[in-house]
Amino acid sequence: MDKKIRVLIAKPGLDGHDRGAKVIARALRDAGMEVIYTGLRQTPEMIAEAALQEDVDAVGLSILSGAHLTLLPRIVNLLRDKGLNDVLVFAGGIIPDEDIAPLKAAGLTAIFGPGTNTDSVVEFIRGQFQTA
Amino acid sequence: MANSRLLEAVPALVDRALQGDRRSIARLISRVEDGGPEAWSALSLIYPRTGRAQIIGVTGAPGTGKSTLVGEIAKLYRKSSPALTVGIVAVDPTSPFSGGAVLGDRIRMRDLSGDEGVFIRSMATRGSLGGLARSTTDVVKVLDAAGFDVIVIETVGAGQSEIEVARTADTVIVVEAPGFGDEVQAIKAGILEIADILVVNKADRDGAQSTVNALHAMLDLGTAPHGLLHHGVLMPSVIPTPAKSDERWQPPILKTIASQGHGIDEVITAVAHHRAFLAAQPEGQQRARLRASMELETILRETLLDRLLQSVGADRLNALIDQVVARTIDPYSAADQLQRAAVQA
Incomplete structure (x- = not known):
């Protein structure tokens, strides 16, 4: 058996800055994970369908546009609609502290703000999947 | 690496995948990819349902535009006949150091998202050389059994030794681009010899015609029967029609600008001609047998x-x-x- 953790890294919405997403993608790759990177300007529907087709264990969303309270819960709902109930959803980007609680209530497991050490993202994901 | 997800029983998963349930298809692919006895039992269950899809392999050096071309080919198939479904398997390399991978081929295929008739799956090579992952052939079988009519495989694009795809695909498209190697590269054995169709992509760039010329020269040296060599006169890019008995397939050389969708119809026509050729010629049977024997080996x-x-x-x-x-x-x-x-x- 050659099971790998598969993670979709996606950028929902209209902002054009994918540096953070690429840094995370690379860090997860270096941690031995298979990262599917889908590029800029993805709609929630595109992200949920890609997560389904790629059978990922986790979805990481990078968002800097300020539309996180609209887009992120919508993505979680679409994933659940497609039956992807056990897929872990986390996010990073410019997300004010006061928005973290509502996002977690909407089904996101973790929010990583600017300045997050990539190791902590890797450890977070590993921690979710190591207790099988 | 352990995964906390519950794994469902293989026979039930196979049943749902064969009925076309997309989530089950995706999960069955993962099981097949992970290998082991469960993968084998799944594959033996689906094998009788395979062999119906038309399998197209697309290979070529990195940067020649393979992903974009694959996306455009899929788009045109869908447009030409909405009942025709397309599966795409895109392979990217696994890092030999970390075992991880970044799979980015979907970026160039974004036009296809939202189309229920298309299923795209990214795969990492997981240590295998030759341009495909060890289980790519098996993943193609899952899509075939699930009823996809056309399956396009995009290889890693590592270069000259990428010949595994010839063991999996019915028709192999080799993509070149202007400025990617001179005539000596074209003469080198390996990747060009597996080409059923040669595509010079990015044909709006300088040097496109000289790339086409170099390929023509190479093909004439390699396969043309005597009397058909045109000394110093290059033939235009024509697509050979399905040939009469005992004729060898002449790979057409086509120009495309995949990013603008130019030249894709000619590629699809050439694929259809090649398919008809294989069906009419003993070569088709020979290929199927060779493929089965290599797979078994x-x-x-x-x-x-x-x-x-x-x-x-x-x-x-x-x-x-x-x-x-x-x-x-x-x-x-x-x-x-x-x-x-x-x-x-």
Whole structure:
């Protein structure tokens, strides 16, 4: 058996800055994970369908546009609609502290703000999947 | 690596995948990709349902525009006949250091998202060389059995040794781009010899025609029967029609600008001609047989090796490796000893 953790890294919405997403993608790759990177300007529907087709264990969303309270819960709902109930959803980007609680209530497991050490993202994901 | 997700029973998963349930298809692909006895049982369940899809392989050096071309080919198939469904398997390399991978082929296929008739799956090579992952052929079988009419495989694009795709696809498209190697590159053995169709992509760039010319020259040297060489006069890019008996397939050389969708119809027409050629010629049967025998050989090699190493045990293997390093035994004699030990066990 050659099971790998598969993670979709996606950028929902209209902002054009994918540096953070690429840094995370690379860090997860270096941690031995298979990262599917889908590029800029993805709609929630595109992200949920890609997560389904790629059978990922986790979805990481990078968002800097300020539309996180609209887009992120919508993505979680679409994933659940497609039956992807056990897929872990986390996010990073410019997300004010006061928005973290509502996002977690909407089904996101973790929010990583600017300045997050990539190791902590890797450890977070590993921690979710190591207790099988 | 452990995963906390519950794994459903293979037969039920296969049933739902064969009915076209997309989530089950995706999960079955993962199981097949992860390998082991469960993957084998799944594959033996689906095998009778395979062999219906048309399988197209797309290979070529990195940066020639393979992903964009694959996306455009899929788009045009969908447009030409909405009932025709397309599966795409896009392979990217696994890092030999970390075992991880970044799979980015979907970026160039974003136009296809939202289309229910398309299923895209990214795969990492997981240590296998030759442009495909070890399980790519099996993943294609899952999509075939699930009812996709056309399946396009995009290889890694590592270069000249990428010939695995010829063992999986019915029709192999080799993509070149202007400025990617001169005539000497074109003459080199390997990747060009597996081409059923040659595509010069990015044909709006400088040097496109000289790339086409170099390919023509190479093909004429390689396969044209006597009397058909046109000394100094290059033939226009024509697509050969399905040939009469005993004729060899002449790979057409086509120009595309995939990013603008130019030239894609000609590629699809050439694929159809090649398919008709294979159906009409003994070569088609020969290919199917060759493919089956190579696949069987690969599986045998892997399973026999696994069994041998298991029955011999790691200690004995390591002891022999030490002896080979110390030059007290040569590797051939060491292999012979291991085989004898396995037979006795």
